[in-house]
Amino acid sequence: xxxxxxxxxxxxxxxxxxxxxxxxxxxxxxxxxxxxxxxxxxxxxxxxxxxxxxxxxxxxxxxxxxxxxxxxxxxxxxxxxxxxxxxxxxxxxxxxxxxxxxxxxxxxxxxxxxxxxxxxxxxxxxxxxxxxxxxxxxxxxxxxxxxxxxxxxxxxxxxxxxxxxxxxxxxxxxxxxxxxxxxxxxxxxxxxxxxx
Amino acid sequence: xxxxxxxxxxxxxxxxxxxxxxxxxxxxxxxxxxxxxxxxxxxxxxxxxxxxxxxxxxxxxxxxxxxxxxxxxxxxxxxxxxxxxxxxxxxxxxxxxxxxxxxxxxxxxxxxxxxxxxxxxxxxxxxxxxxxxxxxxxxxxxxxxxxxxxxxxxxxxxxxxxxxxxxxxxxxxxxxxxxxxxxxxxxxxxxxxxxx
Numbered sequence: 001x002x003x004x005x006x007x008x009x010x011x012x013x014x015x016x017x018x019x020x021x022x023x024x025x026x027x028x029x030x031x032x033x034x035x036x037x038x039x040x041x042x043x044x045x046x047x048x049x050x051x052x053x054x055x056x057x058x059x060x061x062x063x064x065x066x067x068x069x070x071x072x073x074x075x076x077x078x079x080x081x082x083x084x085x086x087x088x089x090x091x092x093x094x095x096x097x098x099x100x101x102x103x104x105x106x107x108x109x110x111x112x113x114x115x116x117x118x119x120x121x122x123x124x125x126x127x128x129x130x131x132x133x134x135x136x137x138x139x140x141x142x143x144x145x146x147x148x149x150x151x152x153x154x155x156x157x158x159x160x161x162x163x164x165x166x167x168x169x170x171x172x173x174x175x176x177x178x179x180x181x182x183x184x185x186x187x188x189x190x191x192x193x194x195x196x
Numbered sequence: 197x198x199x200x201x202x203x204x205x206x207x208x209x210x211x212x213x214x215x216x217x218x219x220x221x222x223x224x225x226x227x228x229x230x231x232x233x234x235x236x237x238x239x240x241x242x243x244x245x246x247x248x249x250x251x252x253x254x255x256x257x258x259x260x261x262x263x264x265x266x267x268x269x270x271x272x273x274x275x276x277x278x279x280x281x282x283x284x285x286x287x288x289x290x291x292x293x294x295x296x297x298x299x300x301x302x303x304x305x306x307x308x309x310x311x312x313x314x315x316x317x318x319x320x321x322x323x324x325x326x327x328x329x330x331x332x333x334x335x336x337x338x339x340x341x342x343x344x345x346x347x348x349x350x351x352x353x354x355x356x357x358x359x360x361x362x363x364x365x366x367x368x369x370x371x372x373x374x375x376x377x378x379x380x381x382x383x384x385x386x387x388x389x390x391x392x
Contacts, residue, residue: 027383029382029383037233039235039375041378041382041387041388042378042379042381042382042383042387042388043382043386043387044382044384044385044386044387045386061386064387065387066387170234179235182235182237182238183238183379183383185238186225186237186238186239186240187223187225187238187240188240189240190239190241190257191237191238191239191240191260191261191262192237192238192239
């Protein structure tokens with residue numbers, strides 16, 4: 001499950017972010033990047049707010065894309081989308097064959113998440129999905145002093161770090177996620193905003 | 197009205213494209229670029245299909261943006277958006293103070309446009325707006341053999357050419373428009389498509 005591999009500067013990466021919790025259906029946006037430079041395509045789907053369809057919807061979006069055969073990595077902005085719609089990253093990896101790197105700006109407050117999950121009848125199931133996403137590792141790159149935190153499946157630590165470094169050229173967040181965030185907020189609010 | 201000015205490699209450019217004609221309201225997407233490289237922000241508004249509000253909506257979107265004070269150029273993909281909603285580029289320049297460069301992939305079939313405008317009660321008004329957008333010039337850059345056609349207001353021929361060259365790094369279409377097109381089609385159809 002953990003492997004290091006050669007990384008081309010133009011490696012195709014899909015970064016996925018979600019939009020604000022304004023409706024029952026939450027838009028998710030995928031950006032297909034070559035390395036950190038060049039946008040090759042944009043994907044869009046909808047998931048259910050606080051539902052459990054994120055893994056299925058993201059997997060299908062990827063497999064239906066004309067970029068699928070070229071993609072080598074999926075990057076997620078945390079593992080909960082559209083509220084508490086948890087992505088099962090192992091399942092996503094199995095379904096698509098693509099390694100997944102999860103990026104977090106700060107170490108998640110797991111106790112707070114666990115507590116919030118108590119209001120869900122299937123809260124334990126969601127908590128299990130969060131736990132099995134594996135170890136959360138701190139990553140400080142030479143270029144960026146601000147640390148980020150990552151989880152991964154299907155890819156070794158060295159390769160994951162290389163890909164994060166290669167693509168974090170404008171901030172400490174990889175470009176595929178930074179731009180997915182700009183698009184998701186810009187389309188919904190009329191102008192992009194926030195942490196990107 | 198025509199002036200050449202110094203162009204920094206990171207000049208802030210807004211590229212605007214529209215989405216497909218699926219509804220009465222047509223989404224338009226703006227990408228704020230630094231030169232041809234770096235996406236700074238995303239704007240979104242809606243115009244009326246075959247309406248006459250494109251100039252007003254685009255002008256307001258620009259002036260309300262937090263990027264407004266940094267923007268130096270607006271790039272349009274032709275001058276009709278959302279069907280035959282013609283942008284009055286002189287008015288847009290007056291309203292925003294920003295020079296406008298219109299990019300066209302091929303020389304427009306003006307007779308066909310004029311003929312289509314006959315079904316509008318205000319077809320003559322729209323035709324006048326198209327005519328006053330000025331001379332359509334062919335532009336072949338050293339990097340790109342495929343010619344494009346441009347119109348402009350508020351900027352000299354040399355500066356317009358420099359900006360087109362600076363930003364056309366992935367194809368013969370400037371990045372702000374190429375990416376606006378990817379976003380507009382990707383968000384509406386689920387995956388970006390077409391001429392970008």
